[in-house]
Structure formats: C-alpha cells, structure tokens
Amino acid sequence: MDRSWLKAWFGGLLLCGLLAGGYEWSLRERGYAPTVQDDADLWSIQYERVKSSPNTVALLGASRIEFGIDPALLSSDLGRPVAMLAVNGKYPLATLRALSEDERYAGLVIVGIDARGMQRKHWDMQQDYLDHYRHRWTLARRIHRVLLTPLQERLVLTRSSFSLVNLVERLVAGDGLPRNEHTVVRADRAGFVDYRHPDLAWTHAKRVTDLQAYYRDNSPVDAETWLADLATVSQWVKRIEGRGGRVVFFREPVSGESLQLDEANFPRERYWDAYARISPATMIDFRDVPELTALTLPDTSHIDATDVPRFTKTLANALKSRDLVPRQGGKAGVMAPLRISSNAECRSLGFAMPRQNYRRKRAALPRPLSTLSQCRFCSDRGLYK
Amino acid sequence: MHARGKNRMTFDSLTFVVFLALVYAGYWMLRSWTARKAFLLAASYVFYAAWNPLFVLLIVATTGFDWLAAHWMDRSREQSRRKLILAASIATNLSALGFFKYGQFFGDSAIDLLRVFGIDFKPLSLGILLPIGISFYTFESLSYVIDVYRRRIAVSKSLLDYGLYVTFFPHLVAGPILRYGDFSPQCQLAKSWRSTHAGSGLALFVYGVALKVCLADLVFAPVADQVFGHASEAGFADSWLGASAFSLQVFCDFAGYSLCAIGTALLFGFRFPMNFESPFGSLGIADLWTRWHMSLASWMRDYVFTPLGGYRKGRARGHFNLLLTFLAVGLWHGAAWTFVAWGGLHGLFMIGERLFRRHVWDFGKAGSAAAQAAIAVVTFGLFTIAVVFFRASSLAQAASLIAAMFAPWTSSALVAVNASAVAVAAGAVMIGAQIRCRRLRGWDWLDRWSVAPRAVSIALALTAIVLSPGFNPAFIYFQF
Numbered sequence: 024m025d026r027s028w029l030k031a032w033f034g035g036l037l038l039c040g041l042l043a044g045g046y047e048w049s050l051r052e053r054g055y056a057p058t059v060q061d062d063a064d065l066w067s068i069q070y071e072r073v074k075s076s077p078n079t080v081a082l083l084g085a086s087r088i089e090f091g092i093d094p095a096l097l098s099s100d101l102g103r104p105v106a107m108l109a110v111n112g113k114y115p116l117a118t119l120r121a122l123s124e125d126e127r128y129a130g131l132v133i134v135g136i137d138a139r140g141m142q143r144k145h146w147d148m149q150q151d152y153l154d155h156y157r158h159r160w161t162l163a164r165r166i167h168r169v170l171l172t173p174l175q176e177r178l179v180l181t182r183s184s185f186s187l188v189n190l191v192e193r194l195v196a197g198d199g200l201p202r203n204e205h206t207v208v209r210a211d212r213a214g215f216v217d218y219r220h221p222d223l224a225w226t227h228a229k230r231v232t233d234l235q236a237y238y239r240d241n242s243p244v245d246a247e248t249w250l251a252d253l254a255t256v257s258q259w260v261k262r263i264e265g266r267g268g269r270v271v272f273f274r275e276p277v278s279g280e281s282l283q284l285d286e287a288n289f290p291r292e293r294y295w296d297a298y299a300r301i302s303p304a305t306m307i308d309f310r311d312v313p314e315l316t317a318l319t320l321p322d323t324s325h326i327d328a329t330d331v332p333r334f335t336k337t338l339a340n341a342l343k344s345r346d347l348v349p350r351q352g353g354k355a356g357v358m359a360p361l362r363i364s365s366n367a368e369c370r371s372l373g374f375a376m377p378r379q380n381y382r383r384k385r386a387a388l389p390r391p392l393s394t395l396s397q398c399r400f401c402s403d404r405g406l407y408k
Numbered sequence: 409m410h411a412r413g414k415n416r417m418t419f420d421s422l423t424f425v426v427f428l429a430l431v432y433a434g435y436w437m438l439r440s441w442t443a444r445k446a447f448l449l450a451a452s453y454v455f456y457a458a459w460n461p462l463f464v465l466l467i468v469a470t471t472g473f474d475w476l477a478a479h480w481m482d483r484s485r486e487q488s489r490r491k492l493i494l495a496a497s498i499a500t501n502l503s504a505l506g507f508f509k510y511g512q513f514f515g516d517s518a519i520d521l522l523r524v525f526g527i528d529f530k531p532l533s534l535g536i537l538l539p540i541g542i543s544f545y546t547f548e549s550l551s552y553v554i555d556v557y558r559r560r561i562a563v564s565k566s567l568l569d570y571g572l573y574v575t576f577f578p579h580l581v582a583g584p585i586l587r588y589g590d591f592s593p594q595c596q597l598a599k600s601w602r603s604t605h606a607g608s609g610l611a612l613f614v615y616g617v618a619l620k621v622c623l624a625d626l627v628f629a630p631v632a633d634q635v636f637g638h639a640s641e642a643g644f645a646d647s648w649l650g651a652s653a654f655s656l657q658v659f660c661d662f663a664g665y666s667l668c669a670i671g672t673a674l675l676f677g678f679r680f681p682m683n684f685e686s687p688f689g690s691l692g693i694a695d696l697w698t699r700w701h702m703s704l705a706s707w708m709r710d711y712v713f714t715p716l717g718g719y720r721k722g723r724a725r726g727h728f729n730l731l732l733t734f735l736a737v738g739l740w741h742g743a744a745w746t747f748v749a750w751g752g753l754h755g756l757f758m759i760g761e762r763l764f765r766r767h768v769w770d771f772g773k774a775g776s777a778a779a780q781a782a783i784a785v786v787t788f789g790l791f792t793i794a795v796v797f798f799r800a801s802s803l804a805q806a807a808s809l810i811a812a813m814f815a816p817w818t819s820s821a822l823v824a825v826n827a828s829a830v831a832v833a834a835g836a837v838m839i840g841a842q843i844r845c846r847r848l849r850g851w852d853w854l855d856r857w858s859v860a861p862r863a864v865s866i867a868l869a870l871t872a873i874v875l876s877p878g879f880n881p882a883f884i885y886f887q888f
Binding site for chain 1: 417421422423426458602603604606607608610611622626627824825826827829830858859860862863864865866867870871872874875876877
C-alpha cells in the first residue's frame, strides 16, 4: 500500500485544521458568536411543519416576531406546536394568503404586522419564500440544511459574512471586519438580539433613519383605499376561520421615534382601529395590553434577548384571555378542536404513544389530551373513548 | 457552505458527501464484482431520483431501448436492416432530447416567424420540464449505437455494464461525455481498493469543489452578475470585466464539476477522460477546443464534423461543415438563439483562424514564451467576446454589451472596486498559471508530486471550501 497519499491527506487535514481553527479563534476573540444562518431553507423546514400538521400555530411577521417570540416557549405555553414563519425584513401577508389557500390548514395564525405592512404593495414580500418551498425545496436540500445547521450552531466561520473572499474584499476596501450584529438565530428560527453592546446608539440611529427614509420615499396609501384593499385579506381570514382556524393580527410594540413616525403616517384610529371594526380576524394592538407597553425597546422597534420570555408569555396570555387557544382541561373556546391526521403528527404534539401501549398508558396521558376529542388517529380506533 | 442551490444533490452539498460516503462504504464492502456494479447502478438511480424521480423511468427506458437496438443491429446481417435500426435509435434519442429540451424553443421560434408574416399567435407554454443531464446521456447513448453500427466496438453483452455506462452517477448530469469503448474494458476487471485511487480521487474532488465554491461562486459570479444584470449601462472597462469574469466563472464551475466527477469515479476505481486542460493557455481557438469541454468537442468531431465530410471535400465545404458543427455545439448548450450565436461565433473564429494561419502568420509556431503568452491572452479575449452570447438573456443584451466592449470612450462604475480588484487578481493568476502549465496534460503528474506539495494543495483547497460559506448556486452546466 502506498502511504504517500495517506501522509498527504493527514498533513493536509492538519494544516487545514490549524488554519481554520486559528481563524475561528481570532473571530471569537473579537466577540463574534456562532449563529444559524436564517434562510429560505430554514423557513421551509418550519413551513413543512405547518403543511404536515395543520393545527400548528403559525407565527407570521417580520423581525419583531422573529426576534421577539420564542416558539418553543410559546408552544409549551399553548400546548400545541408552533412554527416560526416570520421573515426578517419582509411583511407576512403572502404567507397568510398561502395558508388560506391550503385546504387542510386549520390552526391559529398569529400575524405580527402594522398598518404599513398591510398596504397592498407589501403583500408579496414573502412570496419568494413560498416559491422556494414550492419549487426548490427537496429532500436533498433538506438533508443538506439539516447537516449544515449544527455546523452553523458551533462555528463562527460558517457565517457567509466571514468568507475568505468577503474578508479580502473588505480588507481591499479598508472596511475591516464585518460589523458585529449581536444577533443569534436558533435552528427553530427564533432570533435573539443582544442590545447590551457598545453599538446601541448606532443601531438606534440607523433604525430611526431607515424608517424616516422609508416614509420620505413612500407616502402612505389613504385610509379608504387601504381599507378597501383589506377586503381581500378578510377573505383569506374567513377561509381559514371557516375551516376552524383562527387569525390574529398583532401590532407588536414600538416606541419613541418609530411609534411617532408610524402614528404620523398611519394614525391608529383611521387605519388599525378602522379595520378592527370590520375585520373577521381578532386584532390586538400592543397598547391594549399593559404588560406589552411596559417592555423596553432599545432601538424603538425590537426587544432585547432577555425580554423574549416575558414578551412570549405575555402574548400567550393575551391569546388565552381572548379564548383563541384551548384552555388547559377546558373546552377549546371558539377554536375548533385539534384535528390530528396521523400518528406521527399526534406524537409530535406530545400526546400520542405507540398503539399497543395505549391502554396501559392512558392513565398517564398529559392533561391537554382531554381537549383532544377529535384526534382522528386515536379516536378512529376507539382509543379515546 | 451555504444551503442555496442545493435543491439537487450537487457535488458541493453535504447531502452528496453523505451519499458518497455511504455508496463508497457499500461498494468496497461487497465482494462480488457484479454485485458492486449492480450496487453502483442502483445508487446512480437514487442519485438521479434526487433530481426528479419520474425521469428515472425515462433514463431506464432509453437505456433499455438502445441496448436492445444495438443487439438487433449486431445480430442483423443485412446492411439496410442495420441502417434502419440505427435510424430508429437515433430518431428515438433525438426525439426525446428534442421534445424535452427544444420543444418550447421551436414552438416559440415558429410563433415569432409567423408574427413576421403578420400571423399573431399567443405564445404557447408547454410546461415541459427538462430532465437533468439529458443532453449528456443522450450523446453517450448515440455514440454507443453509432459505434456498434460502424463496428468500432463490440456490442455490450451486459445490460448491467451498459446501464452503468449511461447512468454512473459521477458523470450522469454534466459529463464528461464517456465513450463505451473506453468504459467497457473498465467493467470487465474487478477493481481492488488502491490507496492512490482513494487519495488522488479525493484530492481531485476537493480541488473541484474549491474551484466551484470559492472562485466561481464568490469571486467571479458576483462580478459577472452585476455587469450582465445592468448590461445596457456597462461601459468599456465594465463590459470586459463582466465578460471576463463570466469566462472564468464558467471555467471554474464546469472544470470544477468535471474534476469532482473524475475524482469521484476514481474513488470507485474508474478512470474518466479529462474534460479541461489549461484552456486559457491555448494558442488560438482551435487549440482551445482541444482543451475546453474536451469530451463534447471530440464527440462533435467524431459524430458530426467527420460524417459531414470534414475538410475532405474541399476547403469551402470544410469551412461550412465546421460552422455547422459549431452551430450544433451552440444548440446543444441550450435552446436559445443566444447559444446558437455563441456556437456560430466560435465556428467563425475557427474558420478565421485557419485562414489567418494559412495566409498571414502561423502563430502556432511562435517560439518565445512572451509571444505565446500574448497569443493566449488574445485567445482568451476572443473567447470572452463570444461568451457574452452564452450568458446574455437575449441577442439584444449581448449586442449591447459587445458594443460597449468596442467603445473605449464609454465608462461606467457597475462593480465595486474591491470586488473588481479581487476578481482581476484571481483571474490574472489563473490565466498565468494556465499559460505556464499548458504543456501538462492529464492528472498523472499529481501522483508524481511529493507528499509536501500534495498536503499543501489539499490544505489550501479544504481551507478555501471551509472558508467559502457563500450563496452557492447550482453548477452552470446542469441546465444543459
């Protein structure tokens, strides 16, 4: 056996390990942390959950939801699976439309949005994600993404902004290392922003400047047209609710200059409240929930990572207090009972167990099961009777 | 490594790494040679099914049909009957290719033509999906039946061997285009595991991935995309920069893919022909086509140019045959007039070069290194002018960009200075290296390297891959 290739590969791997390890170490020394790279593939994994389990709670929205709500916490609070479908920088109505067109979907949809995002011109912002799911999301892609995620969770150098080419280009331009955004995204697409960093003033100023620039370049549509356009959105809501689902439009907390600018351009009374009076959806403005107005928004628009549990809990309570989710041990309120179409799905909710063990374990079932009067998989076999 | 562009099981995806590891382990664990080949064939169908499971049926059907056709042809003693079977096989293969690849194109072209005569039809949308790799495996099937007809090769006794020839996953979707005469002997003898095959195969694979993910996707593609995305605004320097970046991108992308394919095949003990050998070190366009996509160029020479008569029927007819062959090369690349124009331009370059070398200066005999380097740079320039048609979305866009390439007084600032600087530096190194290494053919010299340069080259390639977590689009040649 020729050992020269073995030696070459050993040497090559060692040298590569040293180079990459050194790079990783130097990035961590500069305060960068590993994070999952959020993209359409990661989104598709979440969307797949909604498609396979039609009672999943769908979290729609943009950055305020993605970097504000912890889906795992919300799921344990509501007793049902939650899919994070919010996309940073993209208003969510395209996804709401897609859910309304999905004849199987009958879950709770929480749409984090404001009057600006409800303008017709912003409806298609997430369409590219849906197109990605429909046309490019395959098993091969899923496997790649699933293998890539643990690497991204552990290594800073897997972030595209730290690619060798990007770094060389930045050095040529004299830009130095990329700005540390102090954000971490988890595999379930929950994002966390750490605002306890020295760049806070810059972040705050940029947020406000960007919003000012937006309103300077985009005059708001008049309230009548805005309301008339939303008749279509109401149809989507009715379609979901007709199948037993619920839709909540949730105006997330903003403060300071962001709130002033939003109010100046989309006064609550003429836009949000006007639609709330005619909308088939439930509408929650953060100002109507005292705990939400008490949250601190360091950049006037997003919460700090440490406030995510509080924000999530408050939202869960707001939903429960409005009878939008089944109460523990009680009736499902106005929402249709949970419908489960497969054993796998049933198990994914934490309620099911192997068929043969069912009777033996029945006594030990978790409490929310008492609300699952229509678990098709189980009730078809008389297991819940 | 990022997730974009991985909807198929591409060589630079983690999915492929897992697939390769499983197939490699399974292959070498089996003891029977027939079982190994059957296992490779099954794995190849799984690989193809990752693109579109339905099209596995198409490839199985064409494989079976061509294998049977060759057998009938071989058994038949009447020449007319042999000819008939050959015609049926060619017609079947080309019909499948024509339907899936060119159906929409010819339909649209016919509608455009009718519009010229004042007859207005609404464009048809046939909604035909292109089976990936159809251009490659159709040409392999055609070469097999034609070679059997010409009695250049013996008919395949084994459907398994023939199926593996058509479907073997490393070359299935983007070549190199194999010949049964080269592949068949490799199916006869059982392979034994060799460390040189494993070591060099894996090395070629990582070199190929590095070319693709680091240079093609991160260095050259953004520059080319920026210029071609704003072609109408491009000035002189930007148009040359964008077109040159695309030339280098296609090279890194396709040569990278070919290296991966050759390396992967070597892991299983199979040798594939080279597909690229320092094409940007070429002295003239004719030389370039002996170094660029070599398996296609030789296929076109053997099955189109030579049967048309080559230069055997006079110079004028030869020039015509050459032009016709390159128009076919263009059309093979894609169902669009831009590809036909690209092929046609290469044909004209070839004819012009023959005339120039005959009547003005036979630059192939240039002795000095400086003169050779200058000729190579001019060749690259001609290739780059033509490649505009390859990348442009329409003939009008190509014309606008080429006009800018010949208008030194125009200027624009489409590409950021830092991105241009990196692309120009990388391009200069790559062209310089190819000019310097133009005499090296094949990859056998890799085995002659000592341990240190091998280790350094592997380390550099691996580091380039690890530190290239960009947005990787699919390999360009998958669309053909």
